[in-house]
Amino acid sequence: MATRQRSEGGAPGPDTGSMCMCAYTYTCQARNQDSRGGGGDCFFKGVNDSNTKTRSSKMPFYIRKQHLEIPPPSEKDWIKKDEEEDFYLKDPDQAVDSLPQPYRMINKLLVLLFEQAWEIIAGRDRQEIKKQLLAPTLYQPSARFQVVGRTNCLAASGDYIFIGLSTGLSVFSMSLCEKLCSWEAARVEVCAIQTSDLGNGSHLLGSVDEMGIARLFYFIRENLLHIKAINEVEDVSKRNTCVELELSRGGDYAGFLLQGSSEAWLEIYRLPKDSWLKELEHIQTFAVTVPVPTSVPTFKEMKNPDLQASAADIMDAQQEVQQLLSKAESRLSPPALTLKVRSPKPLGGSIFKSPFEALMKCDDGNVVGLGQNHMIKQCQWEWQEALFNSTFQQYLEIENEQEAKEEKPSHAMFHFHLSGRTLQAGTETKAEPDTPIAFSVHWSRSNNLCFYLLSRPPKEKMDSDPKPDIVWPCASPITCSAVTPCLSYLAFACEDGTITIWDKSLGFPLAVTVLREEYVVRSIQFMPLPLPPGEKTTFSSKSFAGTKVQLLVLCTDGSLHLITSGAKEFSTKLLRCRPESPSQTISAVATIPTLPNAVLIFYWEGTVGLMDTAMQETICHFIPPPLHKVASPWQPVFSVDTDGQFLILRGDEQPAGGTADTETIFLFDFKSYPFMESLAEKADLPLDYLPWDRQCNIFLGDSLQRLSTISQQMPECWSQLQTYAATLQRARQEK
Secondary structure, X not given: OOOOOEOOXXXXXXXXXXXXXXXXXXXXXXXXXXXXXXXXXXXXXXXXHHHHHHHHHHOOOOOOOOOOOOOOOHHHHOOOHHHOOOOOOOOHHHHOOOOOXXXXXXXXXXXXXXXXXXXXXXXXXXXXXXXXXXXXXXXXXXXXXXXXXXXXXXXXXXXXXXXXXXXEEEEEEOOOXXXXXXXXXXXXXXXXXXXXXXXXXXXXEEEEEOOOOEEEEEEEOOEEEEEEEOOOOOOHHHOOEEEEXXXXXXXXXXXXXXXXXXOEEEEEEEOOHHHHHHHOHHHHHHHHOOOOOOOXXXXXXXXXXXXXXXXXXXXXXXXXXXXXXXXXXXXXXXXXXXXXXXXXXXXXXXOOOOHHHHHHHOOOOOOOOOOOOOOOOHHHHHHHHHHHHHHOHHHOOOOOHHHHHOOOOOOEEEEEEOOOOOOOOOOOOOOOOOOOOEEEEEEOOOOEEEEEEOOOOOOOOOOOOOOOOEEEEOOOOEEEEEEOOOOOEEEEEEOOOEEEEEEOOOOEEEEEEEOOOOOOEEEEEEOOOOOOOOOOOOOOHHHHHOOEEEEEEEEOOOOEEEEEEEOOOEEEEEEEOOOOOHHHOEEEEEEEOOEEEEEEEEXXXXXXXXXXXXXXXXXXXXXXXXXXXXXOOOOOOEEEOOOOOEEEEEEEEOOOOOOOOEEEEEEEEHHHOOHHHHHHHHOOOOOOOOOHHHHHHHHHHHHHHHHHHHHHHHHHHHHHHHHHHHHHHHHHHHO
């Protein structure tokens, strides 16, 4: 064995090599003895001291400083044998032995899922309890009346309720809940009604029946006169279907969207309401002198000869009035066709042989066109489409060619507009303040919003397809649009979720916002802006500058949004998110003209809620009386009168106890409920909408007032510019 070595300094050191080799030899011998039972010493034969020194200096060995301790047994917490008799389990889970893996992990996951499900169930229970504690007040109708026939549509204006029935039209008094007059025809089921107040208790009515025939009616002194059927022809095979109608405010114009077998077009009619008033003026004067019996005579009164004579005179006078009205009905001046606009043709190959020929078809270039006059050939369109489809084939949904050929004719939405900076009447035509001068239309799958002036050139034919006077191109197809009752604001929504609000009187957009991708716009409508009581045309420029417009947006997933836009603010608020239960899905929404922050929400479950948009809470619910329900809650038949005082709702008897041909109409009088006062106090009464010329004068007045402030700020701005210029000059000189 190697002897003890000295260090370089001469001092004796420990024999490290001997110690390491001894440890190494002991380990190897132990291994050999365990495996073979001996022979461990032969492994180190021929190993000299020099080899031992070299190995000890090059191979490191790490020796534990402390000995390994045997861990204490886990059985220390076990119950001793003498304590087993007095021990009992308080927790039954401790009686089960711990599971081996992987069952222990599966058990933990199942317990976790159970706890999460229990939290959801407990949360829903808490929400139900909270709803029961904070349940809104329930209000039943204040009046009701019966109608004969199936009610398909309702419209209320003034003190009259116009009802479209399966047998024609009926007019009821809102205050008396009594039938005033009707127009009945065999196999005519009215499905849509629109009204326009003409003043002096007279109204213009437009209706569309189940067969798609549009009709105009004139209601005067509790009599309903039929003016004209717009698209009724003797040959049924040549009949066109009316899809939608629109009456202008004041009854000056009427628009009808008609569809044929392969195309759709829009017809605008000028209504001679002044001529109708003159033609019926002598009948009105005579009808005023005819007395109306206030009560049914008794048996004794019927035997009185004087009363019998007076009753006979009244009956004769009423019959004479009816005869005069029937004669006047046939002599009423028919509406005149003003404009006929066809749906735009899809872009195709150019039909022009030279650029000069296409240039001759174009206008002076002052108006953006529809892009029909171009020089792109059909083969170029096909090449471009093929290249696009081959490049983005994995992202495209290829449609079947047969489905594309079976597409229905285009649908359209259109609105009438007053004169403004966006739509100028011109010097040749004298436009009245409340008379429309133009209308806008956007067709389905079209990116363009087209405006047409109602005053056409004298040489233009009525049946010709005119070009739009103004075109607003959009980046995505327009899905829906809306205008305010005063026709001062216009809003439209596109397929990509972009919503734009325009102030047409001043000619600039108020707001442009984009909803998130999961929201698809279903319908939009403006919130009402009521007038201060007793004021109709007075407001200050300060209130004009603080005007805010609110737009209600209903999406296809049942969510409800409110967009607020003003001179100094803009916000988008989520009033209701997507409902968890299908019964809470919104089927329709409606506004109340006298309550600017209130919205009526109709649900699938048959309830009608009144929401305060400012507080985002439901104030109350309007419910039918016991043993009744809201008829067709997924498509309710209702109407709110133009004065914002009544909600008219169709209801059904739950166990059908009445006759099959009788239905109930419920009236909810807002003035009889206590919430009306609280909402009226919260309402911010904004300005009245004046004609565009007066609004422009106020706008210019505000600009002149701000001009003095700007002139005072100009010297300061110039001094800042001079200082900045001097700083730049010094920086250049230093370089």
